[in-house]
Amino acid sequence: MLKYIIKRVIAAVLTIWVLITIVFFLVRLMPGTPFTSAKLTPEVAANMEAYYGFDKPLIVQYLVYMGNLLQGNFGYSMKFTNRTVNDIIGETFPFSADLGIRALVLAVSIGLVLGIISARNRGKKLDFFCVIIAVLGTSIPDFIMGAVLQYLFGIRWGLLPVAKYEGIEYTILPACALAFYTLASVSRIMRASMLEVTQQDYIKTARSKGVSDLRVTYKHQIRNAIMPVMTVLGPTVASVLTGTFVLESIFAIPGMGKYYVESVSNNDYSMVLGMTIFYGIFLVTCNLIVDILYGVADPRVRIGKR
Amino acid sequence: MKKKILAALLAAAMTVTMLAGCGVPGGGKEEGESSESNEKVFRYSTRTEPTSLDPTKSNSIPDNEIQHAITESLVRNTGGEVYPGVAETWEVSEDGLTYTFHLNPDAKWSDGQQIKAQDFVYSWQRLMNPKTAAPYAFIGEYIKNGYQVEKGQMDPSELGVVAQDDTTLVVTLEHPTAYFLSMIGAQAQFAPLRQDIVEKYGKDFAADAEKNIYSGPYKLTSSKNQKWVFEPNEEYWDADSIKLDRVELSYVQTQDTALAMYEDGELDYVELPSAAVPTYEGKDNVFRNGNVDYFYFNCSNQYLSNKNLRLALNYALNRNDYNDLVNNGISAPSASLAFSGLKGVEKTYGEESTLQSYPLDGDEAKAKEYLNTALSELGLSNPSDISLSITTTDAETSKKQAEVCQEMWTKTLGINVTIQQVTYNEVLSRQQSGDYEIAWGGWGSDYDDPYSYLELFKSGSSYNYSRYKNDQVDQLLEASQQEVDAKARMDMLHQAEQIIIDDGAFLPQAERVIHYLLDDDMKDVTFFYCSVNIDWVHADVEK
Numbered sequence: 001m002l003k004y005i006i007k008r009v010i011a012a013v014l015t016i017w018v019l020i021t022i023v024f025f026l027v028r029l030m031p032g033t034p035f036t037s038a039k040l041t042p043e044v045a046a047n048m049e050a051y052y053g054f055d056k057p058l059i060v061q062y063l064v065y066m067g068n069l070l071q072g073n074f075g076y077s078m079k080f081t082n083r084t085v086n087d088i089i090g091e092t093f094p095f096s097a098d099l100g101i102r103a104l105v106l107a108v109s110i111g112l113v114l115g116i117i118s119a120r121n122r123g124k125k126l127d128f129f130c131v132i133i134a135v136l137g138t139s140i141p142d143f144i145m146g147a148v149l150q151y152l153f154g155i156r157w158g159l160l161p162v163a164k165y166e167g168i169e170y171t172i173l174p175a176c177a178l179a180f181y182t183l184a185s186v187s188r189i190m191r192a193s194m195l196e197v198t199q200q201d202y203i204k205t206a207r208s209k210g211v212s213d214l215r216v217t218y219k220h221q222i223r224n225a226i227m228p229v230m231t232v233l234g235p236t237v238a239s240v241l242t243g244t245f246v247l248e249s250i251f252a253i254p255g256m257g258k259y260y261v262e263s264v265s266n267n268d269y270s271m272v273l274g275m276t277i278f279y280g281i282f283l284v285t286c287n288l289i290v291d292i293l294y295g296v297a298d299p300r301v302r303i304g305k306r
Numbered sequence: 307m308k309k310k311i312l313a314a315l316l317a318a319a320m321t322v323t324m325l326a327g328c329g330v331p332g333g334g335k336e337e338g339e340s341s342e343s344n345e346k347v348f349r350y351s352t353r354t355e356p357t358s359l360d361p362t363k364s365n366s367i368p369d370n371e372i373q374h375a376i377t378e379s380l381v382r383n384t385g386g387e388v389y390p391g392v393a394e395t396w397e398v399s400e401d402g403l404t405y406t407f408h409l410n411p412d413a414k415w416s417d418g419q420q421i422k423a424q425d426f427v428y429s430w431q432r433l434m435n436p437k438t439a440a441p442y443a444f445i446g447e448y449i450k451n452g453y454q455v456e457k458g459q460m461d462p463s464e465l466g467v468v469a470q471d472d473t474t475l476v477v478t479l480e481h482p483t484a485y486f487l488s489m490i491g492a493q494a495q496f497a498p499l500r501q502d503i504v505e506k507y508g509k510d511f512a513a514d515a516e517k518n519i520y521s522g523p524y525k526l527t528s529s530k531n532q533k534w535v536f537e538p539n540e541e542y543w544d545a546d547s548i549k550l551d552r553v554e555l556s557y558v559q560t561q562d563t564a565l566a567m568y569e570d571g572e573l574d575y576v577e578l579p580s581a582a583v584p585t586y587e588g589k590d591n592v593f594r595n596g597n598v599d600y601f602y603f604n605c606s607n608q609y610l611s612n613k614n615l616r617l618a619l620n621y622a623l624n625r626n627d628y629n630d631l632v633n634n635g636i637s638a639p640s641a642s643l644a645f646s647g648l649k650g651v652e653k654t655y656g657e658e659s660t661l662q663s664y665p666l667d668g669d670e671a672k673a674k675e676y677l678n679t680a681l682s683e684l685g686l687s688n689p690s691d692i693s694l695s696i697t698t699t700d701a702e703t704s705k706k707q708a709e710v711c712q713e714m715w716t717k718t719l720g721i722n723v724t725i726q727q728v729t730y731n732e733v734l735s736r737q738q739s740g741d742y743e744i745a746w747g748g749w750g751s752d753y754d755d756p757y758s759y760l761e762l763f764k765s766g767s768s769y770n771y772s773r774y775k776n777d778q779v780d781q782l783l784e785a786s787q788q789e790v791d792a793k794a795r796m797d798m799l800h801q802a803e804q805i806i807i808d809d810g811a812f813l814p815q816a817e818r819v820i821h822y823l824l825d826d827d828m829k830d831v832t833f834f835y836c837s838v839n840i841d842w843v844h845a846d847v848e849k
Binding site: 031032033035036037038039040041042043044046047048050051052076079080081082083084087091094095098150154155158161162163164165166167168170171249250251252254258265266267 | 440
């Protein structure tokens with residue numbers, strides 16, 4: 001088991017190193033520079049390039065960057081000149097993560113229940129209803145959901161705050177909007193995997209033993225069916241917790257989604273790298289945890305990978 | 307084994323649920339923040355996030371607007387009028403080159419220390435020092451030796467700004483600059499800085515509200531979570547004139563969200579998104595922010611180097627229809643270069659202008675006439691032999707802008723026009739490299755003078771993206787930089803603009819008009835068209 005974990009960790013570190021290297025050189029290929037502005041003069045551009053060390057060879061810049069990175073230092077943003085990328089992530093990530101956790105709790109709990117209900121009532125009205133929710137959830141983009149919820153509950157009925165993130169009541173609308181997609185996909189996967197499990201021999205065995213219907217579902221079906229849901233949760237957790245650009249913009253939440261997207265159009269190299277690495281580490285870690293949990297839960301995985 | 311996992315998962319789920327039940331990051335609303343009835347509070351939002359709280363590194367209008375409240379320059383520009391700031395009085399030499407400022411000994415920093423002439427010397431030298439890499443350093447090229455210092459050819463100590471004693475500051479300029487006072491009263495880069503404070507924090511100076519001290523009417527008390535909170539600075543020399551108890555600026559990117567927040571009573575001021583303007587007719591107010599929209603013609607292009615073709619393009623554009631189609635009719639169609647609301651000699655620049663330009667409704671007959679002349683000059687027989695491409699940004703309005711011009715030109719002139727949409731940054735780099743035929747453009751000035759707009763067509767200027775060259779224009783603009791007489795100088799600028807228009811050097815389109823809603827009880831909020839759009843420093847809430 002330990003060997004398995006060590007192997008996975010080494011693979012994860014390598015993945016992140018490759019990611020950093022590729023992104024470091026890719027951002028330099030983007031058109032424009034971080035200093036591009038309508039009023040930029042050649043003199044100012046030259047001074048700014050020297051300030052950020054762009055006048056040195058690219059490989060030297062790479063080594064300097066890696067050196068700083070090993071000390072956990074993402075450097076100063078090139079757009080928000082007095083702030084470090086660490087500082088910006090430190091300030092915005094808690095908001096994105098808070099929103100993400102709320103959305104996840106909502107999505108996973110309701111999604112699982114819907115998936116189970118719909119599998120148990122396959123082909124009946126209840127199943128039909130759950131499928132409709134799943135289809136709607138996967139086909140309506142979260143920003144439309146957000147705008148609709150904002151209009152209805154915030155503006156039309158005035159029940160909840162329209163925007164900002166300054167208390168529990170502020171979190172409800174964006175969390176629901178963000179949860180909807182994940183909720184739908186969790187319920188879909190759970191339903192499919194429940195139905196698949198139903199065909200397994202051990203379910204038939206349990207049934208023929210005379211175990212009650214509810215007990216079969218609880219004791220045998222759900223436990224086995226939940227594995228595929230765990231698989232998708234790894235990347236989902238990473239993406240939901242690191243913020244969504246449009247939703248955060250609609251609800252004026254000071255999260256990190258905006259920086260992730262806009263750093264690219266601003267050519268803010270250090271911010272693009274910082275955000276990508278942060279997201280990369282987060283994603284790889286989530287997958288690693290899922291992998292390890294998998295190994296713990298299912299001995300076949302461990303043996304298969306040896 | 308499985309039971310253990312289940313237990314672990316359950317525990318995790320419980321922690322998560324508990325977390326979810328707790329408060330939000332940043333602690334949510336602060337104590338006392340929910341409006342106490344007799345507190346005078348002004349809340350508004352910005353669509354563009356400020357880039358820096360260090361005045362030297364200010365790089366945008368939102369940056370300037372914050373600094374306008376938390377720093378006090380030598381003078382204060384409120385809506386275009388210059389008032390004493392840290393300087394009580396000043397004298398200008400007859401040649402317009404030397405300014406002697408006498409500082410108010412009662413002007414203090416928020417920590418109680420006196421604001422001294424040396425604080426300006428330090429700040430301005432820091433601005434021009436190439437090691438600072440200030441994005442707006444070019445604004446200091448007016449100061450004697452500014453350009454050489456910026457290029458690293460001279461030591462910052464040779465900059466034309468000298469503290470004779472604690473309260474006397476002597477500034478020497480490169481050339482007489484009519485708008486110098488107005489500019490330093492609104493551009494953040496000219497604010498004083500305390501060397502000990504800047505050096506104490508080093509690169510982290512002004513990274514947040516705590517890592518700074520303030521010379522202005524307000525102190526920044528928080529800059530966390532995309533919200534900036536201002537409270538009056540008790541040490542401010544003119545503290546009695548400050549009426550508000552608190553100002554809150556939030557970053558709200560989506561205009562519709564800001565409008566919803568205004569409707570909900572969470573903001574006291576909001577800019578209307580253009581689609582919402584008709585809904586609020588009669589309730590809204592307007593101001594012009596000094597931004598002009600236009601297209602650049604690349605004058606080194608094989609077709610566009612022909613003046614008659616450029617004129618044909620200009621006459622073929624119906625600017626009234628253009629404004630209806632592109633801006634829902636809410637901007638002001640324009641056929642001139644410099645923003646009309648700028649300060650003239652006695653009235654505004656626009657009111658004093660005698661400019662003869664293209665009719666706002668366009669002129670098809672004239673356009674065709676110019677086109678025929680152009681065709682024979684270029685040795686072409688058919689309008690469809692001419693193909694031009696418009697390079698514009700990926701924004702929705704930029705696309706509309708280009709499509710309307712394309713439609714009018716192909717219909718009236720019969721030439722081929724294509725549209726190429728690239729990122730905003732890419733448009734700017736193509737303007738700078740000259741790799742375009744017709745390009746999206748726009749300008750807002752950093753100082754209250756037409757020179758800023760006219761300089762776009764001065765050969766040798768780094769902003770001459772059109773590669774336009776006219777010796778007469780160059781001479782007039784050069785001479786205007788030496789002229790001390792205001793009237794004579796303004797005449798030169800009007801003349802230069804007329805030549806640029808007669809040459810069809812570019813395609814003027816519209817002046818931006820901002821529609822906004824402001825709570826009725828808000829008084830004395832000032833709007834301005836350069837550096838600072840909204841100025842609430844002397845605002846008041848009427849009870």
